[in-house]
Amino acid sequence: MTDLTPLYRKLDAWIDAHFDEQVRFLQALVQVPTDTPPGNNAPHAERTAELLQAFGYQAERHAVPQAEVKAYGLESITNLIVRRKYGEGPTIALNAHGDVVPPGEGWTHDPYGGEIDNGAMYGRATAVSKSDFSTFTFATRALESLGLPLRGGVELHFTYDEEFGGEMGPGWLLAQGLTQPDLMIAAGFSYQVVTAHNGCLQMEVTVHGEMAHAAIPDSGTDALQGAVHILNALHALNTGYKKITSQVEGITHPYLNVGRIEGGTNTNVVPGKVIFKLDRRMIPEENPAEVEDAIRKTIDDAANTFNPPRGGRLLKVDVRRMLLANAMKPLTGNQPLVDAIQKHGGEVFGEPIAAVGTPLYTDVRLYVERGIPGVIYGAGPRTVRESNAKRSDEHVQLQDLRRATQVVARTLLDLLR
Numbered sequence: 341m342t343d344l345t346p347l348y349r350k351l352d353a354w355i356d357a358h359f360d361e362q363v364r365f366l367q368a369l370v371q372v373p374t375d376t377p378p379g380n381n382a383p384h385a386e387r388t389a390e391l392l393q394a395f396g397y398q399a400e401r402h403a404v405p406q407a408e409v410k411a412y413g414l415e416s417i418t419n420l421i422v423r424r425k426y427g428e429g430p431t432i433a434l435n436a437h438g439d440v441v442p443p444g445e446g447w448t449h450d451p452y453g454g455e456i457d458n459g460a461m462y463g464r465a466t467a468v469s470k471s472d473f474s475t476f477t478f479a480t481r482a483l484e485s486l487g488l489p490l491r492g493g494v495e496l497h498f499t500y501d502e503e504f505g506g507e508m509g510p511g512w513l514l515a516q517g518l519t520q521p522d523l524m525i526a527a528g529f530s531y532q533v534v535t536a537h538n539g540c541l542q543m544e545v546t547v548h549g550e551m552a553h554a555a556i557p558d559s560g561t562d563a564l565q566g567a568v569h570i571l572n573a574l575h576a577l578n579t580g581y582k583k584i585t586s587q588v589e590g591i592t593h594p595y596l597n598v599g600r601i602e603g604g605t606n607t608n609v610v611p612g613k614v615i616f617k618l619d620r621r622m623i624p625e626e627n628p629a630e631v632e633d634a635i636r637k638t639i640d641d642a643a644n645t646f647n648p649p650r651g652g653r654l655l656k657v658d659v660r661r662m663l664l665a666n667a668m669k670p671l672t673g674n675q676p677l678v679d680a681i682q683k684h685g686g687e688v689f690g691e692p693i694a695a696v697g698t699p700l701y702t703d704v705r706l707y708v709e710r711g712i713p714g715v716i717y718g719a720g721p722r723t724v725r726e727s728n729a730k731r732s733d734e735h736v737q738l739q740d741l742r743r744a745t746q747v748v749a750r751t752l753l754d755l756l757r
Contacts, residue, residue, distance in 0.1 A: 344753065347486060348684075351749045354482045359742055363461070365391060366474040366741070367454030369438070370463040374500065376439040379414030381500035384438050388473065388498055389420060395481060397422045397496075402518060404508050414501070417508050421519060422496035424480060429491025432755060433521035434476035434748070435510060436469045436718070437502035437703065446732035460735040467727035467736045469527030472718035473498055475741065476525075479748035483756070490756045495521055499703070505663045506703025514710055521712055523677060523755070525748065526704040528718030529729060531689060531740075533681045535674060535715055536588045536697035537705070539622035539667035541632055544615060545570070545639060548656040549648070551605070551612030558649040560610045564603060566646045566655045567614040571598060573642035574618065574635070586623035590696030594631075596620045617662070621699060624667040632661065668705040673713035680751040681717050688743045688750075700724070719744040 355362075368391055372384045382403065389399040404417040441464075443451035449462035456462075465471070480494050497519065499509030513519050528534065547567040552560025574596055581594040596618060603614030622631050636659055643657045678695050685693030698716070707714045719741040721727045728734045 344757070347753060348750050350486060351482045351753065352746050354485045355478060355742060355745050355749065358478060358481070362474050362478045362741070362745065363456070363738065365477070366461065366466070366471060369470040369473055370454040370461070370466055371452055373452050374439050374465070375442040376414065376503045377442070379439065379504070380416050381414070381439050382416035382418040385418035385420055385498070385500065388438070392422060392477065395477070397477070399498075402513060402516070404512055409508065412504065412508055414504065414508070417500045419500060419509055419513055420496070420498040421513065423493065424484070424495070425493040426490035426756060427492065429493075429756065430522035431493045431495055432752065433495045433497050433519065433524040433707070433712075434480070435497040435499065435524060435704070435707070436472035436476060436527035437499050437509060438465070438470060438473065439500045439503045440465045441503055441730050444732060448733055456738070459739065460737050462733055462735045464734055467720055467734050468529050468729045469502070469718065471720075471736045471741055472527035475719045475745045475748055479745050479752060482745070482749040483752045486753075488757070492522075492756050494752060494756075495519060502703045505665055506706050510703050511706045514706060521707075523673070524704070524707050524712055524714040525677060525718070525751075526702060526707075526714060526716045528716050528744070529720040529724045529727065531685065531691070531720065531722050532590075532694045532696050533678055533685070533715050533717045534590075534698045535670040535678060535695050536591065536624055537668040537716070538591060538624070538699050538701050539626070539628055539705075540663060540665040540701040541620040541622060541628065541635065541661070542617065542663040543635065544617050544660045544662055546658040547614045547643075548658070549610070549612050550653040552610040554608040554610060557610050558652070560612065561648040561652040561655065562610050563614045563655070564611040566643070567601070567603070567616060569646045570639055570642040570657070571616065573638050574598065577638060584623065586625060586697070588624055588697035591623055591699055594621055594623055594626065621701070622667060624669050624697070626667075628664055628666060632664065665701045666705050666709060668702070668708050671708060671711070671713040674715050676755060677713065677715045677751065680754045681715065681747060684747045684750040688746050717744075718748070
């Protein structure tokens with residue numbers, strides 16, 4: 341078997357020599373906001389395509405029809421595909437998403453500045469996952485710098501719908517028949533290579549009561565009290581969920597969270613309507629349809645046991661599913677990816693790289709559901725929490741960015757040589 345160590349060293353050296361350029365590339369990506377919502381992300385795709393053009397990479401622009409985007413609740417989406425074909429053999433897709441949650445409060449650095457402080461770059465999406473726009477682009481460029489005959493090809497998939505579930509990102513590209521890779525690596529968020537993740541059910545619950553003057557509350561039905569009654573029943577489910585254990589390392593148990601609630605018209609008015617949104621994380625062993633049915637039953641039972649004032653209107657509850665994201669389950673064909681990343685991650689980082697599941701959910705599942713073996717790996721700290729992803733002062737250590745790029749480049753060489 342040919343010893344590829346000299347080639348690995350060449351890849352590492354090329355990445356080192358071009359690392360300042362990679363950092364500037366990432367800064368330029370961070371400096372174009374992609375808050376989702378509202379989700380006006382086509383301008384970022386245009387900027388990305390311009391930056392890629394400077395490297396000689398032609399990005400196909402695949403704009404999702406405006407009517408579909410609007411109906412989905414966003415403003416604009418243009419997904420990008422860069423195809424690098426080398427010969428006969430497997431096509432490896434490298435996917436990262438450019439949409440991000442809004443920055444929120446508490447930042448000590450400009451969330452869109454890409455500022456570098458003490459060896460780290462700060463800004464929204466520096467860790468998840470504009471960082472891997474740069475990781476995957478520069479790993480591919482490093483591979484091509486060797487000038488060797490290669491098999492197969494690489495596709496860069498830069499998409500803009502992970503935060504809403506991925507159906508208008510990778511899901512749309514795959515459904516349109518625009519890509520059908522053989523293997524894929526998606527943007528990472530830790531040193532680990534992730535092979536499985538939770539599913540997610542998100543629902544919007546609207547509780548209807550009857551408005552009344554606060555001075556005569558018994559003349560109406562308080563929708564907020566009704567919502568609290570339902571919320572108590574939902575939160576009580578977590579006690580039982582903690583007794584359910586996943587067999588996937590890195591994933592513990594299911595969990596239900598209510599992340600948003602709104603309602604009422606004024607302080608002196610009994611609320612006639614309250615809306616809340618829940619998020620139910622599903623371990624890979626659970627059946628999503630059964631989970632949804634159980635949640636709906638809990639809501640119905642609680643609504644039916646709420647006692648309004650005498651003569652008051654009974655609660656009416658509407659439940660709308662917002663998202664049903666299946667869990668990512670490992671496909672046997674992902675083993676070459678796992679083996680290569682663990683091997684090179686161990687060498688480059690100087691520590692073992694575990695293959696685990698994660699309680700997060702991602703749009704990687706959309707590839708896996710179509711039979712495309714995939715893993716999650718890219719630039720990140722040892723754990724998601726260390727990077728402040730989706731919190732104030734999100735950041736990536738530049739040394740981690742450099743090393744992850746080297747690992748991905750080496751992995752591509754192994755699979756396409």
